[in-house]
Amino acid sequence: MKFCSECAHPVTQIIPPDDTRLRYVCTQCGTIHYQNPNMVVGSVPLWKADGETRVLLCRRAIEPRYGYWTLPAGFMENGETTSEAAGRETEEEAGARIELHQLFSLLNVPHVHQVHMFYLATLLDLDYLAGVESLEVKLFSEAEIPWDEIAFPTISHTLRFLFEDLARIRNGEGDFRFHTRDINKPMRQT
Incomplete structure (x- = not known):
């Protein structure tokens, strides 16, 4: 950040008196510009047939990671709930209901x-298709x-959680669980 969104004056990084973190602060008007994490929200769309559960994945048509597989997901928009974001992203990227x-x-x-969040979902039909980002x-x-x-x-972890749960369910050991993980440093990408 270079300029204040309130008065357009250049900002400086300082720790405000009532804070403990470095923030962008406008020395002209005093506005503190807080920055918060982005929410990435998506779904784990499942289709059950012939005793087998399959998951719907999208091959990315955009960077980063062009050509790699992902669950349908993306950045949450202002004014929507996490579940609305998951449904919208699934429709946009996979054309799936x-x-x-x-x-x-x-x-x-x-x-x-x-912060990445994924909802379990059931495909309503097999009329899916690649959107502009897939x-x-x-x-x-x-x-x-x-x-x-x-x-x-985050996709690898979520898929591993899914298949671990499905194995437990097949063995009569319960239902789907809620999973959480902290990914503190990037995994090496090839």
Whole structure:
């Protein structure tokens, strides 16, 4: 940040007297410009057929990680709830109609100032298609997941949580759980 959004004067980074963190402060009008994490929200769209559960993934048509696979997700917009954001992103990226269920995973990614949230969802039909941010959209069983081509650590973790829960459910050991994880430093991307 270089200029105050209130008066357009240059800002300075200082720790305000009533704070403990470095903030952008306008020395002209005194406005403190707080910066907060971005919310990335999406869904884990599932399709059950022939005793097998498959998950819908999108191949990214944008950077970062062009060509890699991800769950349908994106930045939450002002004025929407997290569930509305998950539904909107699923429609935009995968053209998929879903029934949204419970919050499934929450991943804190402090080194990029983000919080990622994923809701479980059921695909209502198989009439999905790639949106402008996706090269293709495809259903995957656990054995078919292209693990080396997953775009982000938050997606890998959420998919692993999913398949761990599905294994427990098949063994009669409960239902889906809520999962959380802190990703404190970036995983090496190839």
